[in-house]
Amino acid sequence: MTDHVKDKELKLPKISAEDVNVFYGDFQAIKNISMDINSNTVTAFIGPSGCGKSTFLRLFNRMNDYVEGFRMEGKIKIDDNNIYKKKVHVEELRKKVGMVFQKPNPFPKSIYENVAYGLKIQGISNKKIIDERVETALKQADLWKEAKDNLNKSALALSGGQQQRLCIARTLAVEPSIILMDEPTSALDPISTTRIEELIFELKSNYTIVIVTHNMQQAGRISDNTGFFYLGELIEYKNTKDLFTNPKNTKTENYISGRFG
Amino acid sequence: MKLKEKLIELLLQLFTSVTIFTTIGIIVVLLFESISFFSNVSIIEFFTSTKWTPLFSEKHFGILALASGTILTSLIAIGIALPVGLTIAIYLNMYASKSFRKLIKPFLEILAAIPTVVYGFFALAFVTPVLQEIYPNLETFNSLSAGIVMGIMIIPFISSLSEDALYAVPKSLKEAAFGMGSTRFQTAFKVMVPAASSGIVISVILAISRAIGETMIVAIAAGQQPQFTLNPTIPVQTITSYIVQVSMGDAPQGSLEYQTIFAAGLTLFVFTFLLNSFSFYVKKKYQEKYE
Numbered sequence: 001m002t003d004h005v006k007d008k009e010l011k012l013p014k015i016s017a018e019d020v021n022v023f024y025g026d027f028q029a030i031k032n033i034s035m036d037i038n039s040n041t042v043t044a045f046i047g048p049s050g051c052g053k054s055t056f057l058r059l060f061n062r063m064n065d066y067v068e069g070f071r072m073e074g075k076i077k078i079d080d081n082n083i084y085k086k087k088v089h090v091e092e093l094r095k096k097v098g099m100v101f102q103k104p105n106p107f108p109k110s111i112y113e114n115v116a117y118g119l120k121i122q123g124i125s126n127k128k129i130i131d132e133r134v135e136t137a138l139k140q141a142d143l144w145k146e147a148k149d150n151l152n153k154s155a156l157a158l159s160g161g162q163q164q165r166l167c168i169a170r171t172l173a174v175e176p177s178i179i180l181m182d183e184p185t186s187a188l189d190p191i192s193t194t195r196i197e198e199l200i201f202e203l204k205s206n207y208t209i210v211i212v213t214h215n216m217q218q219a220g221r222i223s224d225n226t227g228f229f230y231l232g233e234l235i236e237y238k239n240t241k242d243l244f245t246n247p248k249n250t251k252t253e254n255y256i257s258g259r260f261g
Numbered sequence: 262m263k264l265k266e267k268l269i270e271l272l273l274q275l276f277t278s279v280t281i282f283t284t285i286g287i288i289v290v291l292l293f294e295s296i297s298f299f300s301n302v303s304i305i306e307f308f309t310s311t312k313w314t315p316l317f318s319e320k321h322f323g324i325l326a327l328a329s330g331t332i333l334t335s336l337i338a339i340g341i342a343l344p345v346g347l348t349i350a351i352y353l354n355m356y357a358s359k360s361f362r363k364l365i366k367p368f369l370e371i372l373a374a375i376p377t378v379v380y381g382f383f384a385l386a387f388v389t390p391v392l393q394e395i396y397p398n399l400e401t402f403n404s405l406s407a408g409i410v411m412g413i414m415i416i417p418f419i420s421s422l423s424e425d426a427l428y429a430v431p432k433s434l435k436e437a438a439f440g441m442g443s444t445r446f447q448t449a450f451k452v453m454v455p456a457a458s459s460g461i462v463i464s465v466i467l468a469i470s471r472a473i474g475e476t477m478i479v480a481i482a483a484g485q486q487p488q489f490t491l492n493p494t495i496p497v498q499t500i501t502s503y504i505v506q507v508s509m510g511d512a513p514q515g516s517l518e519y520q521t522i523f524a525a526g527l528t529l530f531v532f533t534f535l536l537n538s539f540s541f542y543v544k545k546k547y548q549e550k551y552e
């Protein structure tokens with residue numbers, strides 16, 4: 001990468017939403033949201049259930065495309081390219097924008113096959129390369145120590161927390177630049193949650209992370225910036241510390257002080 | 262009120278026991294008649310001879326001649342039904358819109374509802390002549406057209422049950438696959454089909470069971486000549502069509518000819534019983550996979 005390109009990347013936001021509206025049939029789930037997300041940051045989306053956090057997050061890897069009745073207006077740009085343009089290759093996009101889901105969803109295959117999956121569907125067949133990338137990804141996801149002697153064991157035999165770290169490893173293996181996480185710890189116990197939070201903190205130096213969370217303490221612990229969503233609108237979006245200590249909007253204030261949600 | 266409920270319960274139990282006693286009755290009769298059969302015919306002859314000629318003066322009792330007809334026609338049928346049925350299931354699950362799926366499913370079910378005598382006639386009067394255009398040496402009665410048509414008949418068993426199995430795969434797995442950048446095709450074949458494999462295997466076993474027990478199509482289109490062969494272009498006789506042939510003839514009750522149909526029937530029963538047990542085992546083994 002030349003310095004010139006690097007400079008440009010640093011200046012530009014990694015993800016940029018411009019005047020985005022989303023509809024499910026007649027129902028408007030996202031109302032005119034614009035937002036910039038910078039490289040190598042952790043951005044948290046908070047807000048009461050049903051306010052559109054998942055819908056908005058899933059715009060970034062076009063996972064809403066399969067929903068019947070889904071319609072979107074506006075632009076989502078990643079590295080300054082509108083990803084909703086006609087000629088965008090959705091599968092390529094998703095290799096750049098990985099996703100970790102609410103409930104751990106490893107494939108019913110071995111640990112190794114789970115992590116190797118993304119490489120294999122890209123047509124990489126060199127065993128040595130795959131082995132290396134599997135090891136690296138498992139190390140990054142803090143699962144290598146537990147898994148290295150059980151690579152051929154079924155992923156479904158792992159605990160919930162381990163499964164979620166496996167899902168993170170699976171995503172990391174294809175070397176995305178953005179990782180989307182939709183309430184990745186809501187199904188996990190506190191210890192597993194802590195491990196994943198530490199992991200997110202480490203990953204920040206190499207990835208741009210956007211995380212939906214129900215848990216405001218979690219947003220406070222791990223994110224640089226936080227957006228508060230309410231009924232499809234982005235009410236307030238700024239530096240996390242700022243948002244929690246000095247909310248400008250009364251709805252934000254009410255929510256973070258636990259008066260509703 | 263209490264009495265009425267007791268009565269209803271009793272009635273329901275009665276009906277349930279009817280099915281159980283029928284099954285037991287059938288097995289007992291099959292076993293009983295087969296035992297007298299095997300007191301006249303050696304079991305070794307039954308399993309090793311490749312000739313089946315109980316109705317001729319020179320009698321041979323090699324079940325292999327009939328079993329090969331059954332296996333051959335069933336293999337051809339499954340060779341047609343598995344790829345077509347699975348393709349339909351994957352198409353409906355992964356590609357088709359909801360409305361199209363709603364539209365097409367009843368049509369598929371109709372295939373299974375057409376009387377088999379119609380299929381048999383279709384095989385004899387349409388499929389065989391068409392195939393003879395391509396391959397003139399094909400005989401009028403052959404296992405190829407019977408097998409193909411039987412395959413068409415059992416497509417809905419595979420497509421419908423496999424689609425159910427694909428549908429039962431947690432949505433989260435499909436999302437995981439798409440989220441990794443898989444195409445629909447990769448999602449279907451690398452994630453969905455493996456995850457639904459137990460259901461798909463069961464659907465195939467059920468379809469094979471159905472093909473093995475199918476009578477009309479093979480009786481009409483495959484011929485009445487027991488032959489130990491894997492050649493699909495010549496006439497064969499299946500276990501089922503042999504049973505029909507003897508049942509409709511005038512073999513006197515208690516005669517050896519008469520007993521052959523019970524020995525043949527028992528063989529058929531063992532076939533399907535083994536298949537069903539296997540599908541039961543597959544179901545049990547994989548049931549716990551998703552909690």
Ligand SMILES: Nc1ncnc2c1ncn2[C@@H]1O[C@H](COP(=O)(O)OP(=O)(O)O)[C@@H](O)[C@H]1O
Binds near residue numbers: 048049053
């Ligand atoms: N597939 C869908 N079809 C119709 N409405 C949907 C669909 N998915 C979500 N919605 C609606 O859109 C709104 C936002 O949902 P979602 O993005 O899941 O919220 P959150 O993640 O904040 O809980 C909710 O009112 C929800 O009912």
Ligand SMILES: [Mg+2]
Binds near residue numbers: 053054055182
């Ligand atoms: Mg959500």
